[in-house]
Every structure is written in C-alpha cells, then in structure tokens.
Amino acid sequence: MTLAPVQAARSSAELISAETPVLAHNYHPLPVVVARAEGTWVEDVEGRRYLDLLAGYSALNFGHRHPDLIDAAHRQLDQLTLTSRAFHNDRLAGFAEGLARLTGLDMVLPMNTGAEAVESAVKVARKWAYEVKGVPADRATIVVADGNFHGRTTTIVSFSTDESARAGFGPFTPGFRVVPYNDLAALEAAIDETTAAVLLEPIQGEAGVVIPDDGYLTGVRDLTRRAGCLFIADEIQSGLGRTGRTLAVDHEGVRPDMLLLGKALGGGIVPVSAVVAGRDVLGVLRPGEHGSTFGGNPLSAAVGSAVVDLLATGEFQRRATDLGEVLRSGLEALTGKGVTGFRARGLWAGVDIDPALGTGRHVSELLMAEGVLVKDTHGSTIRIAPPLTITREELESALDALGRVLG
Known part of the structure; x- marks a missing residue:
C-alpha cells in the first residue's frame, strides 16, 4: 500500500493566502494564525505566543481548554454525543436543572448559537403575546434599541441599525420598533397594546461596551411589567461572569422574563445557547412548534453543566x-x-x-x-475582554x- 505523502507544515503567510480563494470574505481577521492555546495564551504556527484579550467575544470566559471543561467533554465523547431530541438523553435534565437554578428562572430551551437563542425568543414572545396577552394575530411588535447586536440572521438584521449588517440583505422582517438605547421615555412611548416584548442587551458589546445609566434596567423592568409585556435580556456576551456578576442584570437586581445565553455557556468547546424563562412564558411551546437537531445534545449538556458548576462557585x-x-x-x-x-x-x-x-x-x-x-x-474603539482566568501580572503587562x- 502506498501512503500519501505527509503535507509539509505551512507558514502563517501561506495559510492566510490559501484561505482567500476558498473562504467567503465575511471576516477581516488580524494576520495571526493560531495553532495552539492554553489558558490566556495562544500560539501561532511559528511558535509566537500572544496574550488573548478577546476571549472569543466572551465565548472563552474560562480560558482556552479549561481542564474541568476539557475533562467533561472527553468523558462525554467516550459515552454519547448526539441523539437528537427525538429521544431523551441522560445529560440534559441535569444541565437544565443547573442552569435554571443558576439564573433563578424556571425552564430552559436549549439551542446552539446565540442567534438561534434570539430567534427562539422572538418566536416565543410572539406566541406568548397571542395566546396569553391577547394581541390580534400577526400584529405583535417587539421593541429594540439602536446600536444593538443580537446576531446576523435575516430577522435579526431587520432591526439592526448597523448599515453594514443590513445593506443588501432586504426585504426585512416587520414587527420591530427601534428606540434610542438608555432612553426610558422613548421606550415608554414605543410600547402599546401590540407590544409582545422589549429586547435589550444590558450592556451593548458590539457597540463598544456601552453601559446604560444606573437605574435604566430597573426602569425597563418596571415599564414592561406595567405594560404587560415581556422583558428579554440578551446576555450572550455580558452574562456568565464577564461583568463581575453571574449576569449583567444582577448589578441592578433585575430579573427579566426571558434570558438569552450563549458563547461562554459552551466553554469555548462546543456551541451552546439557551433561552431561560419562567414557566408561564416557555410553557407556550408545544411539541412540534420549535426545535433543533443539535440543541440539548449530550455533549453540549455535559460541557454546559461543567460551566454552570464553575460559575456556581462564584x-x-x-x-x-x-x-x-x-x-x-x-x-x-x-x-x-x-x-x-x-x-x-x-x-x-x-x-x-x-x-x-x-x-x-x-x-x-x-x-x-x-x-x-x-x-x-x-x-477608533477597541474592545478588551480577556479570559476571567487572566492573572494580575498578565493584565498589567497587556496594559x-x-x-x-x-x-
């Protein structure tokens, strides 16, 4: 038997050049080709080391290859990786129990990507508006904030105010009202009897880590409660320890009706996202109305459970x-x-x-x-979001x- 020749290792420059004809040009990455990583450090193919102050847009809150998360993944890989939700699996109940306990809410809808969590929340909010609030069919609206970033699906870019995310992708999905971020008066004016939900990032990450005034989130919670609509907090970037609390809404002691999680929930190993909500909200879903082949798979549930365990320590x-x-x-x-x-x-x-x-x-x-x-x-804005495992010395060195x- 003749073996295929071993391909010689390619340099960073060669690998970057090789991507150009075969990869869609939807990113403009820095010219570094990462080959290995551990903790807060990554290494390129030539062996140069870099301190990672991006952490996968907060997907790597626990650093690269955290031993507890890698161990959970290895153990699960030896047992079971996927069943689809056509069957039960032995890891999903524990994951959902732990995540509900960590967030103080009742039920979990497991998905894969952050955008899927947002899309799922939009569907749930509309269904809740029709079945519980009594909004006439197909008239539900959702209020969002300018400067938002919730993902890149067609529906989500329909309510983006970033023209680079929208241009060339219409026609857009109706049913959204955009108001200025951090403006309670504008939010109140936009809410009416058709409003199913207000969807906000407690801190706007892509916009440049924009933090609202103290009391804004409390005001949003009060407004939505009085108006009889849902408050959906997108904590896909801000949640799971990043801001010094489990959730960014915890800084004001606010509990939303729906909480959207992703990125760090998969520990930088597998894509895991979730909609977490009260039973009165997620309870509107019935079999066959929403789903995901990979959502809640046992590998994701095992890693997600290990993430929850890390956060439970504080x-x-x-x-x-x-x-x-x-x-x-x-x-x-x-x-x-x-x-x-x-x-x-x-x-x-x-x-x-x-x-x-x-x-x-x-x-x-x-x-x-x-x-x-x-x-x-x-x-001219840069974002700094290192793994939460970074040391004081490493952080000071970066500064x-x-x-x-x-x-």
Whole structure:
C-alpha cells in the first residue's frame, strides 16, 4: 500500500493566502494564525505566543481548554454525543436543572448559537403575546434599541441599525420598533397594546461596551411589567461572569422574563445557547412548534453543566470584579495619553483611542506586534475582554503594551 505523502507544515503567510480563494470574505481577521492555546495564551504556527484579550467575544470566559471543561467533554465523547431530541438523553435534565437554578428562572430551551437563542425568543414572545396577552394575530411588535447586536440572521438584521449588517440583505422582517438605547421615555412611548416584548442587551458589546445609566434596567423592568409585556435580556456576551456578576442584570437586581445565553455557556468547546424563562412564558411551546437537531445534545449538556458548576462557585465573578479594578485603573492612567475615554464593567472594556493615532484596527495590529490580541469595533474603539482566568501580572503587562503602542 502506498501512503500519501505527509503535507509539509505551512507558514502563517501561506495559510492566510490559501484561505482567500476558498473562504467567503465575511471576516477581516488580524494576520495571526493560531495553532495552539492554553489558558490566556495562544500560539501561532511559528511558535509566537500572544496574550488573548478577546476571549472569543466572551465565548472563552474560562480560558482556552479549561481542564474541568476539557475533562467533561472527553468523558462525554467516550459515552454519547448526539441523539437528537427525538429521544431523551441522560445529560440534559441535569444541565437544565443547573442552569435554571443558576439564573433563578424556571425552564430552559436549549439551542446552539446565540442567534438561534434570539430567534427562539422572538418566536416565543410572539406566541406568548397571542395566546396569553391577547394581541390580534400577526400584529405583535417587539421593541429594540439602536446600536444593538443580537446576531446576523435575516430577522435579526431587520432591526439592526448597523448599515453594514443590513445593506443588501432586504426585504426585512416587520414587527420591530427601534428606540434610542438608555432612553426610558422613548421606550415608554414605543410600547402599546401590540407590544409582545422589549429586547435589550444590558450592556451593548458590539457597540463598544456601552453601559446604560444606573437605574435604566430597573426602569425597563418596571415599564414592561406595567405594560404587560415581556422583558428579554440578551446576555450572550455580558452574562456568565464577564461583568463581575453571574449576569449583567444582577448589578441592578433585575430579573427579566426571558434570558438569552450563549458563547461562554459552551466553554469555548462546543456551541451552546439557551433561552431561560419562567414557566408561564416557555410553557407556550408545544411539541412540534420549535426545535433543533443539535440543541440539548449530550455533549453540549455535559460541557454546559461543567460551566454552570464553575460559575456556581462564584470564583470567576470575584475574579472579574477584582481584576476589573486593575483594568479600570490602568485605563484611567492612559486617559489623555492616547485614550480619549473608556467604558468598563468587570473584565470588559470599550476603549476609545485618539483618532489622530489611528483606527482601532491599526491599534489592534500594533498590539499584535507586542504579543497582545484585541479586536477593534466602530472607528477608533477597541474592545478588551480577556479570559476571567487572566492573572494580575498578565493584565498589567497587556496594559503596559497598550501604553507603549499609544506612546
């Protein structure tokens, strides 16, 4: 038997060049090709190491290859990976019980991606409006905020205000009203008898880590309760320890009617998302009305359960709080020295760079040369969201690198 020749390892430049003719050009990544990772560090194919300050847009809250999560995945891979929901599996009940207990809600609808969770919430909210609230058929509306990012499906970009997400993808799905973020008066004016729900990010991540005024989320909760509509909190980026609490809404002691989770729920290993809600809300779904072949699969449930166990200790929430003060202090020291402003909560920050020094992309490239990976967003803003496992020394080193780049 003749064996196929072993393909020689390709360099970063060769791999990047090889992607161009065969991959859709829907991303513009930094020119780094990651081959290995552990904890807060990644390594490219040439062996150069980088401190990861993006953490997969918060999908890697527990770092790369956290041993508890890897162990859970390995053990489950040896047992069972998929049944579909045509049958029960022995991991799903425990996952749902743990997630409901962690969030203080009743029921879980397991899905895969964050966008699927948002789409599922839109469907549930509309069905609840027709069956419970009594909104006439096909007239339900959902109020959202400008600057939002909830995903990229056709329905979701229908209520985006980011033209780059919308242009060329119409016609758009009706039934949404857009109001300014952090404006309770505008929100109240948009709610009427057809309103099924208000859908908001407690902190807008893609917009640049935009944090609303204290009391805004409490006001949203009060408005929706008085109006008899649902409050849906999209915590796909902000949730699961990132802000120093299990959920960003916990900073105001608010409990939404529906909670959307994803990213970190899969531990950076498998895509896992969920709609978590009260029984009176998710109870409107009946067999055959909604589903997912992979949603709630045993591998996802095993990893998701391990994530819930990590969060139940409170360790990661405390780390995000304590190290968040280090992050804030470092950014305050750079304000006026290339940083024009920043917004931070826990281990999450949007940092506005003086446009005279370059775009956010340019600064990200300079940081990459310093061995630190971040991601730009609109204009001259960069986002910092390291794994919650980062050490104080690593964080301070990254802030020093930012100072050098801006200096």
